[in-house]
Amino acid sequence: MRTAGALCQPESLDNPACVIGSGQRCEHALVDQELNRRLYAYENQVRGRFSPIVDTLKTLSAFQHELDFVARAQRVAQDKLGYTLPLGLLENAWSAGLDLRALHSYCVFRSFKECITQTEADQMPWRDRMLIDAAFIQSCGYHTLDISPCADGRLQGLLPFVFRMASNDAVYVKAYAGALFDVEGDVADWTQRELMRLSGGIPGGDSGNYLKIAVYHYSTSNPCQQGCAAHGSNDGLAKQAATDRLAELRDAIENTYGRGAAPDTLMIGMDTDTDAIRVHLPDSESANCPMRFVESAALFHETLGMSAADAQRAVEQAIVSAEKSCGLQPGMRKLITRLLEANLSQIQYVIQHHEGRYAVIGHNERFICAGEAMSELQLRNKFYFAHLDTVEEGAPDMDVGIKIFSGLNITRGLAVPVLVHFHYSSRVPGARERAVARCKRVQAAIRDRYPQLHQQGMLHCQMAVSDSEGSERCTFIEDVVQQAGH
Ligand SMILES: [Zn+2]
Numbered sequence: 001m002r003t004a005g006a007l008c009q010p011e012s013l014d015n016p017a018c019v020i021g022s023g024q025r026c027e028h029a030l031v032d033q034e035l036n037r038r039l040y041a042y043e044n045q046v047r048g049r050f051s052p053i054v055d056t057l058k059t060l061s062a063f064q065h066e067l068d069f070v071a072r073a074q075r076v077a078q079d080k081l082g083y084t085l086p087l088g089l090l091e092n093a094w095s096a097g098l099d100l101r102a103l104h105s106y107c108v109f110r111s112f113k114e115c116i117t118q119t120e121a122d123q124m125p126w127r128d129r130m131l132i133d134a135a136f137i138q139s140c141g142y143h144t145l146d147i148s149p150c151a152d153g154r155l156q157g158l159l160p161f162v163f164r165m166a167s168n169d170a171v172y173v174k175a176y177a178g179a180l181f182d183v184e185g186d187v188a189d190w191t192q193r194e195l196m197r198l199s200g201g202i203p204g205g206d207s208g209n210y211l212k213i214a215v216y217h218y219s220t221s222n223p224c225q226q227g228c229a230a231h232g233s234n235d236g237l238a239k240q241a242a243t244d245r246l247a248e249l250r251d252a253i254e255n256t257y258g259r260g261a262a263p264d265t266l267m268i269g270m271d272t273d274t275d276a277i278r279v280h281l282p283d284s285e286s287a288n289c290p291m292r293f294v295e296s297a298a299l300f301h302e303t304l305g306m307s308a309a310d311a312q313r314a315v316e317q318a319i320v321s322a323e324k325s326c327g328l329q330p331g332m333r334k335l336i337t338r339l340l341e342a343n344l345s346q347i348q349y350v351i352q353h354h355e356g357r358y359a360v361i362g363h364n365e366r367f368i369c370a371g372e373a374m375s376e377l378q379l380r381n382k383f384y385f386a387h388l389d390t391v392e393e394g395a396p397d398m399d400v401g402i403k404i405f406s407g408l409n410i411t412r413g414l415a416v417p418v419l420v421h422f423h424y425s426s427r428v429p430g431a432r433e434r435a436v437a438r439c440k441r442v443q444a445a446i447r448d449r450y451p452q453l454h455q456q457g458m459l460h461c462q463m464a465v466s467d468s469e470g471s472e473r474c475t476f477i478e479d480v481v482q483q484a485g486h
Pocket residue numbers: 150151152177178179217227228229230
């Protein structure tokens with residue numbers, strides 16, 4: 001009889017990472033089944049806010065010429081989506097026909113906002129169960145984790161799902177296309193944390209260090225097409241670019257603040273088909289090597305069927321064999337060991353709930369978020385993120401986003417929903433007004449960049465702002481000109 005382990009064949013699309021036959025169990029001793037159950041409930045809850053949109057709109061479309069349309073439409077929307085629709089989009093249906101594209105975009109934004117509003121309640125069941133929390137990070141000798149994944153929507157579940165890491169005050173996530181974070185921006189972030197640390201504003205900051213993590217990605221089943229778009233789907237280029245960028249950051253800080261000032265750096269690759277990770281082992285100088293790594297997928301298969309203690313030892317041993325006396329620091333070793341162990345739960349999760357490999361291995365985002373992303377929603381493929389201060393600067397990211405949505409939405413007759421979002425600090429006088437003005441500038445520039453889409457009504461922008469200090473999250477800013485013009 002074949003064992004569950006023998007069924008695991010990670011390299012081919014026809015054979016998902018691990019097949020579970022009927023009646024067979026494919027459970028790993030280091031997997032937190034209860035946490036997986038809670039995360040699955042979260043995934044269903046969040047996806048469930050978006051999945052009924054299309055059918056609900058089809059229902060509305062079917063009775064748009066009835067006498068009691070508006071009241072009936074609101075009842076259906078409330079029942080199926082949990083919110084009502086803007087009257088302006090319903091009232092003229094009898095004469096002008098229902099603007100289903102506008103309604104679709106509105107619903108996507110509105111469902112997203114619902115997720116933001118419900119963040120606390122949604123994430124409560126699993127938040128305290130994460131293997132990597134603030135105390136653990138501190139025990140590894142780090143006061144700050146500054147993580148830059150690729151902006152690709154498939155990496156949005158990185159923290160709770162792939163890393164099993166709790167969001168907390170010590171963890172910052174800033175996504176960039178190709179994980180190519182902005183060195184100057186990072187030096188500024190590092191300086192700000194150092195200043196806070198030196199003024200006693202960070203618990204445990206007096207002894208800890210700053211850790212920068214770059215997360216690139218690849219696709220094991222379709223490496224040439226479904227890898228990182230920013231690096232032409234080339235795994236080698238993605239790895240090298242992250243290695244170089246981390247080295248540049250260390251150099252930038254050492255050259256500015258003196259030798260020994262540089263933060264620790266860590267590079268992690270992620271297989272977006274299976275959520276397995278590849279952790280690169282930094283040397284004693286914290287330099288990363290594209291060729292020196294441990295892969296969690298291999299570990300999962302090797303340790304399946306072992307006791308928890310044996311599996312743990314096997315993870316430690318895999319790191320020892322891969323490091324080739326590179327001088328891995330003890331705190332870093334502890335963190336890497338835990339990241340690999342924690343990811344085993346996610347591999348199991350994808351096996352159990354997504355048949356070992358996501359059904360849609362490519363893009364499947366709901367909208368484009370342009371400007372600054374919100375970190376509240378942490379689930380795979382919810383939005384494509386174009387990080388930008390001005391459209392000129394972020395144009396390549398925006399163009400990639402529009403291209404992705406030409407395939408996802410426009411071919412289905414749907415518009416491209418673009419949420420233009422910026423943060424402000426309520427501690428800074430006038431900051432909100434400036435954030436709103438910035439939203440308006442960026443929105444106007446996006447419409448100018450894609451005039452045809454805009455004129456055809458295939459581009460729907462919604463502006464929103466959030467307070468980085470207070471409680472305001474994703475407040476929609478109404479666009480007076482647009483409303484009057486349509
Ligand atoms: Zn990418």
